[in-house]
Amino acid sequence: MDRSVLLSKLKVIVANYSHDKDALEYFNESTDFIKDLKINSANLVDVVLDVEEEFDIEIDNLSMERMVNVSAAMEIISDKLKEK
Protein backbone atom coordinates (compact mmCIF):
# COMPACT_ATOMS: atom_id res chain seq x y z
CA MET A 1 0.00 0.00 0.00
CA ASP A 2 1.21 3.47 -0.87
CA ARG A 3 2.58 5.29 2.20
CA SER A 4 0.44 8.37 1.68
CA VAL A 5 -2.69 6.21 1.42
CA LEU A 6 -1.67 4.37 4.57
CA LEU A 7 -1.01 7.65 6.34
CA SER A 8 -4.39 9.08 5.40
CA LYS A 9 -6.24 5.93 6.49
CA LEU A 10 -4.42 6.05 9.81
CA LYS A 11 -5.31 9.70 10.23
CA VAL A 12 -9.01 8.92 9.82
CA ILE A 13 -8.75 6.29 12.56
CA VAL A 14 -6.85 8.36 15.13
CA ALA A 15 -8.98 11.45 14.49
CA ASN A 16 -11.77 9.72 16.43
CA TYR A 17 -9.65 9.62 19.58
CA SER A 18 -7.44 12.70 19.36
CA HIS A 19 -7.96 15.38 21.99
CA ASP A 20 -5.82 17.86 20.12
CA LYS A 21 -7.46 18.80 16.85
CA ASP A 22 -4.70 21.30 16.02
CA ALA A 23 -2.06 18.58 16.20
CA LEU A 24 -4.24 16.52 13.91
CA GLU A 25 -3.85 19.25 11.28
CA TYR A 26 -0.12 18.58 11.27
CA PHE A 27 -0.49 14.80 11.30
CA ASN A 28 2.61 13.21 9.78
CA GLU A 29 4.94 10.25 10.18
CA SER A 30 6.62 11.69 13.26
CA THR A 31 3.36 12.36 15.12
CA ASP A 32 3.13 10.75 18.55
CA PHE A 33 -0.27 9.37 19.57
CA ILE A 34 -0.08 10.42 23.21
CA LYS A 35 2.33 13.38 23.32
CA ASP A 36 1.02 15.12 20.20
CA LEU A 37 -2.54 13.91 19.66
CA LYS A 38 -3.28 13.57 23.40
CA ILE A 39 -4.98 10.26 22.83
CA ASN A 40 -6.05 8.72 26.11
CA SER A 41 -4.04 5.57 26.80
CA ALA A 42 -7.25 3.55 27.19
CA ASN A 43 -8.11 4.56 23.61
CA LEU A 44 -4.85 3.23 22.17
CA VAL A 45 -6.49 -0.17 22.23
CA ASP A 46 -9.30 1.25 20.07
CA VAL A 47 -6.71 2.52 17.61
CA VAL A 48 -5.21 -0.98 17.49
CA LEU A 49 -8.62 -2.64 17.05
CA ASP A 50 -9.63 -0.13 14.35
CA VAL A 51 -6.36 -0.75 12.51
CA GLU A 52 -6.98 -4.50 12.65
CA GLU A 53 -10.44 -4.04 11.18
CA GLU A 54 -9.49 -1.48 8.55
CA PHE A 55 -6.52 -3.44 7.20
CA ASP A 56 -7.79 -6.92 8.05
CA ILE A 57 -4.63 -7.78 9.95
CA GLU A 58 -3.87 -9.05 13.42
CA ILE A 59 -1.66 -6.97 15.69
CA ASP A 60 0.16 -9.23 18.13
CA ASN A 61 1.02 -8.03 21.64
CA LEU A 62 4.66 -7.32 20.85
CA SER A 63 3.67 -5.12 17.92
CA MET A 64 1.00 -3.41 20.00
CA GLU A 65 3.64 -2.42 22.55
CA ARG A 66 5.38 -0.30 19.93
CA MET A 67 2.23 1.33 18.55
CA VAL A 68 2.62 4.66 20.32
CA ASN A 69 3.39 6.77 17.28
CA VAL A 70 2.59 7.04 13.59
CA SER A 71 5.91 5.77 12.27
CA ALA A 72 5.74 2.57 14.34
CA ALA A 73 2.11 2.04 13.37
CA MET A 74 2.92 2.44 9.67
CA GLU A 75 5.83 0.03 9.91
CA ILE A 76 3.70 -2.57 11.73
CA ILE A 77 0.80 -2.25 9.27
CA SER A 78 3.12 -2.48 6.24
CA ASP A 79 4.82 -5.57 7.67
CA LYS A 80 1.54 -7.29 8.49
CA LEU A 81 0.17 -6.51 5.04
CA LYS A 82 3.24 -8.08 3.43
CA GLU A 83 2.74 -11.24 5.50
CA LYS A 84 -0.77 -11.66 4.17
Place this chain on the structure above:
Amino acid sequence: MIGNDIVDLRQARLESNWRRKGYLEKLFCPREQFWILEASDQTQMVWLLWSMKESAYKIHSRRKNWRAFAPLKLICQTLEIKGALVTGSVQCENITFFTQSILSQHFIHTVATEQFPLPPIKVNISGYNPMDTSYRNTEPATVSHHGRYLALAYT
Protein backbone atom coordinates in the same frame (compact mmCIF):
# COMPACT_ATOMS: atom_id res chain seq x y z
CA MET B 1 8.87 6.75 43.61
CA ILE B 2 5.08 6.82 43.33
CA GLY B 3 2.60 6.77 40.47
CA ASN B 4 -1.02 7.77 40.39
CA ASP B 5 -3.90 7.47 37.97
CA ILE B 6 -7.42 8.80 37.89
CA VAL B 7 -10.30 7.57 35.75
CA ASP B 8 -13.29 9.85 35.33
CA LEU B 9 -16.05 7.28 35.00
CA ARG B 10 -18.25 9.62 32.99
CA GLN B 11 -15.45 10.34 30.56
CA ALA B 12 -14.62 6.64 30.33
CA ARG B 13 -18.24 5.87 29.51
CA LEU B 14 -18.21 8.52 26.78
CA GLU B 15 -14.94 7.56 25.14
CA SER B 16 -14.51 3.84 25.70
CA ASN B 17 -16.65 0.82 25.00
CA TRP B 18 -14.93 -1.98 26.88
CA ARG B 19 -17.53 -4.43 25.61
CA ARG B 20 -16.16 -3.98 22.12
CA LYS B 21 -15.00 -7.24 20.55
CA GLY B 22 -11.34 -7.92 21.30
CA TYR B 23 -11.04 -5.03 23.76
CA LEU B 24 -10.64 -6.92 27.03
CA GLU B 25 -8.29 -9.50 25.51
CA LYS B 26 -5.83 -6.79 24.48
CA LEU B 27 -5.75 -5.18 27.91
CA PHE B 28 -6.32 -7.92 30.44
CA CYS B 29 -4.93 -11.38 31.12
CA PRO B 30 -7.38 -14.29 31.54
CA ARG B 31 -7.51 -13.98 35.33
CA GLU B 32 -8.18 -10.24 35.16
CA GLN B 33 -10.91 -10.90 32.61
CA PHE B 34 -12.41 -13.42 35.02
CA TRP B 35 -12.43 -10.79 37.79
CA ILE B 36 -14.25 -8.43 35.44
CA LEU B 37 -16.85 -10.98 34.39
CA GLU B 38 -17.48 -12.02 38.00
CA ALA B 39 -17.73 -8.46 39.35
CA SER B 40 -21.08 -7.05 40.42
CA ASP B 41 -20.11 -3.79 38.73
CA GLN B 42 -18.15 -4.89 35.67
CA THR B 43 -17.47 -1.38 34.37
CA GLN B 44 -16.04 -0.35 37.71
CA MET B 45 -13.80 -3.43 37.73
CA VAL B 46 -12.50 -2.66 34.21
CA TRP B 47 -11.41 0.83 35.21
CA LEU B 48 -10.13 -0.23 38.62
CA LEU B 49 -7.77 -2.77 37.04
CA TRP B 50 -6.84 -0.27 34.35
CA SER B 51 -5.96 2.45 36.88
CA MET B 52 -3.87 -0.06 38.84
CA LYS B 53 -1.90 -0.91 35.69
CA GLU B 54 -1.52 2.75 34.74
CA SER B 55 -0.26 3.85 38.15
CA ALA B 56 2.32 1.05 38.17
CA TYR B 57 3.31 1.83 34.57
CA LYS B 58 4.01 5.44 35.58
CA ILE B 59 6.68 4.32 38.04
CA HIS B 60 8.14 1.61 35.85
CA SER B 61 8.28 3.75 32.70
CA ARG B 62 10.05 6.59 34.51
CA ARG B 63 12.52 4.34 36.22
CA LYS B 64 13.41 2.25 33.18
CA ASN B 65 12.88 5.02 30.66
CA TRP B 66 10.46 2.56 29.09
CA ARG B 67 7.72 3.69 26.78
CA ALA B 68 5.31 1.12 25.46
CA PHE B 69 1.67 0.24 25.22
CA ALA B 70 1.99 -3.05 27.04
CA PRO B 71 -0.98 -3.52 29.33
CA LEU B 72 -0.45 -7.29 29.32
CA LYS B 73 3.00 -6.85 30.84
CA LEU B 74 1.42 -5.24 33.89
CA ILE B 75 -0.51 -7.94 35.66
CA CYS B 76 -2.80 -7.28 38.61
CA GLN B 77 -1.84 -9.98 41.10
CA THR B 78 -3.92 -9.31 44.17
CA LEU B 79 -7.08 -7.39 44.83
CA GLU B 80 -8.88 -6.80 48.09
CA ILE B 81 -11.95 -4.63 48.06
CA LYS B 82 -13.22 -3.26 51.37
CA GLY B 83 -16.05 -0.88 50.72
CA ALA B 84 -14.64 2.05 48.78
CA LEU B 85 -11.03 1.16 49.48
CA VAL B 86 -9.06 -1.31 47.40
CA THR B 87 -5.60 -2.64 48.10
CA GLY B 88 -3.81 -4.61 45.45
CA SER B 89 -0.58 -5.36 43.67
CA VAL B 90 0.63 -5.24 40.09
CA GLN B 91 3.58 -7.13 38.70
CA CYS B 92 5.72 -5.98 35.81
CA GLU B 93 8.91 -7.71 34.73
CA ASN B 94 9.41 -9.31 38.16
CA ILE B 95 8.89 -6.07 40.04
CA THR B 96 5.88 -5.84 42.34
CA PHE B 97 4.04 -2.57 42.78
CA PHE B 98 1.61 -2.11 45.65
CA THR B 99 -1.53 -0.14 45.00
CA GLN B 100 -4.28 1.56 46.90
CA SER B 101 -7.42 2.69 45.14
CA ILE B 102 -10.48 4.68 46.02
CA LEU B 103 -13.79 3.83 44.39
CA SER B 104 -16.37 6.55 44.03
CA GLN B 105 -19.48 6.94 41.99
CA HIS B 106 -17.71 9.50 39.82
CA PHE B 107 -14.11 8.36 39.60
CA ILE B 108 -11.54 5.72 40.48
CA HIS B 109 -8.18 6.80 41.79
CA THR B 110 -5.11 4.63 42.37
CA VAL B 111 -1.68 5.28 43.84
CA ALA B 112 1.17 2.81 43.41
CA THR B 113 4.55 2.40 45.11
CA GLU B 114 7.19 -0.29 45.38
CA GLN B 115 7.07 -0.16 49.16
CA PHE B 116 4.91 -2.27 51.40
CA PRO B 117 3.20 -1.23 53.52
CA LEU B 118 2.53 1.89 51.51
CA PRO B 119 4.26 5.03 52.83
CA PRO B 120 2.06 8.02 53.69
CA ILE B 121 0.89 9.59 50.44
CA LYS B 122 -1.06 12.82 50.26
CA VAL B 123 -3.58 12.83 47.44
CA ASN B 124 -5.36 15.88 46.12
CA ILE B 125 -8.21 15.40 43.66
CA SER B 126 -9.73 18.53 42.14
CA GLY B 127 -11.46 19.80 39.02
CA TYR B 128 -9.23 19.82 35.93
CA ASN B 129 -8.74 23.03 34.02
CA PRO B 130 -6.32 22.60 31.08
CA MET B 131 -5.51 26.32 31.17
CA ASP B 132 -4.45 26.26 34.81
CA THR B 133 -0.99 24.79 35.35
CA SER B 134 -0.40 26.38 38.77
CA TYR B 135 -0.53 22.94 40.39
CA ARG B 136 3.01 22.41 39.04
CA ASN B 137 4.28 24.89 41.63
CA THR B 138 3.21 22.51 44.37
CA GLU B 139 5.71 19.97 43.00
CA PRO B 140 3.54 16.87 43.01
CA ALA B 141 5.39 13.57 42.78
CA THR B 142 2.91 12.33 40.20
CA VAL B 143 0.15 13.93 38.13
CA SER B 144 -2.84 12.37 36.43
CA HIS B 145 -5.80 13.96 34.74
CA HIS B 146 -8.79 12.53 32.97
CA GLY B 147 -12.07 14.14 32.01
CA ARG B 148 -13.24 16.40 34.82
CA TYR B 149 -10.51 15.52 37.30
CA LEU B 150 -6.95 16.36 38.20
CA ALA B 151 -5.21 14.06 40.68
CA LEU B 152 -1.95 15.01 42.38
CA ALA B 153 -0.02 12.88 44.81
CA TYR B 154 2.77 13.89 47.16
CA THR B 155 5.16 11.81 49.23
